[in-house]
Amino acid sequence: MTLPERPLGNTGLRVSLLGLGTVKLGRNQGVKYPSGFSLPDERSAADLLARARDLGINLLDTAPAYGTSEQRLGKLLQGRRREWLICTKVGEEFDNGASRFDFSPNHTRASVERSLKRLNTDVLDIVLVHSDGSDLEIIDNCGTLETLADMKREGKLRAFGMSTKTPEGGLRAARLCDCVMVTWNLDYDGDRPVIDDCYERGVGVLIKKALASGHAAVADGDPVRTTFARLFAHAGVSSAIVGTINPEHLRANVATVEAVAGTPDPL
Numbered sequence: 001m002t003l004p005e006r007p008l009g010n011t012g013l014r015v016s017l018l019g020l021g022t023v024k025l026g027r028n029q030g031v032k033y034p035s036g037f038s039l040p041d042e043r044s045a046a047d048l049l050a051r052a053r054d055l056g057i058n059l060l061d062t063a064p065a066y067g068t069s070e071q072r073l074g075k076l077l078q079g080r081r082r083e084w085l086i087c088t089k090v091g092e093e094f095d096n097g098a099s100r101f102d103f104s105p106n107h108t109r110a111s112v113e114r115s116l117k118r119l120n121t122d123v124l125d126i127v128l129v130h131s132d133g134s135d136l137e138i139i140d141n142c143g144t145l146e147t148l149a150d151m152k153r154e155g156k157l158r159a160f161g162m163s164t165k166t167p168e169g170g171l172r173a174a175r176l177c178d179c180v181m182v183t184w185n186l187d188y189d190g191d192r193p194v195i196d197d198c199y200e201r202g203v204g205v206l207i208k209k210a211l212a213s214g215h216a217a218v219a220d221g222d223p224v225r226t227t228f229a230r231l232f233a234h235a236g237v238s239s240a241i242v243g244t245i246n247p248e249h250l251r252a253n254v255a256t257v258e259a260v261a262g263t264p265d266p267l
């Protein structure tokens with residue numbers, strides 16, 4: 001059995017059901033995981049990426065706000081860029097332990113150019129707006145999505161979208177973007193209408209915090225299996241981005257997805 005792939009909406013990209021979230025490769029301050037951790041050293045990070053690729057994962061999710069994640073990936077992927085799809089973001093910066101947000105066209109353009117350099121590539125596969133929670137304000141008044149659409153036409157990115165924090169924002173973004181990133185886990189299913197809508201429209205859906213940032217994974221029973229069975233039964237879910245730096249968790253997650261991901265429920 002190999003890890004299945006699904007189309008990312010109508011983008012032409014095919015993503016593995018599990019993507020690898022890379023917050024924990026670059027940032028261990030101001031995060032909400034159940035326990036503290038050290039950033040993996042170069043060898044461990046390289047081994048993690050190699051293992052992920054061997055297991056069939058083809059999607060990496062990063063962001064300027066994930067500390068040194070983009071810079072590290074840029075080095076680690078040298079000579080291997082073509083093996084991966086890379087998703088990064090614009091709008092959130094994390095400096096000296098604090099986040100700040102800038103969704104302006106100028107910052108968006110500069111951020112994409114910086115990500116291209118840091119990731120050592122001439123095209124980004126997916127760029128998402130990294131929302132601060134004011135989804136509708138960003139979509140309606142900031143020009144961020146329009147700038148990403150321009151940069152897609154210029155060939156600097158293949159697909160763009162928004163990582164939203166409200167169902168209203170997800171629904172509006174779905175009308176304007178190639179894909180969205182929304183939360184769905186055992187504690188929260190409020191973005192389910194967004195996923196239904198995206199499926200109807202041919203818009204890709206990436207799931208963040210599938211394991212409730214690790215809090216679900218430490219609950220009784222088999223929450224990882226229950227989570228993946230529920231998520232991948234929905235044909236609108238393209239991929240779940242799970243953040244792990246533990247190779248055994250990575251292997252177990254892929255095995256669980258392979259076991260539960262049959263034919264998705266028709267809507």
Ligand SMILES: NC(=O)c1ccc[n+]([C@@H]2O[C@H](COP(=O)([O-])OP(=O)(O)OC[C@H]3O[C@@H](n4cnc5c(N)ncnc54)[C@H](OP(=O)(O)O)[C@@H]3O)[C@@H](O)[C@H]2O)c1
Pocket residue numbers: 020021022023024033034061062130131163181207208209210211212213214215217218224241242243244245246249250252253
């Ligand atoms: N606004 C946004 O755009 C946004 C926000 C949040 C997240 N994200 C993206 O989504 C990704 C995932 O979100 P997340 O990292 O917050 O949460 P998550 O994927 O729900 O959970 C990650 C946590 O679960 C643990 N874990 C993973 N597999 C496990 C297993 N089999 N058993 C026990 N524990 C397990 C990991 O610890 P170990 O390292 O010990 O495995 C890690 O602490 C992020 O890395 C990021 O790329 C985006």
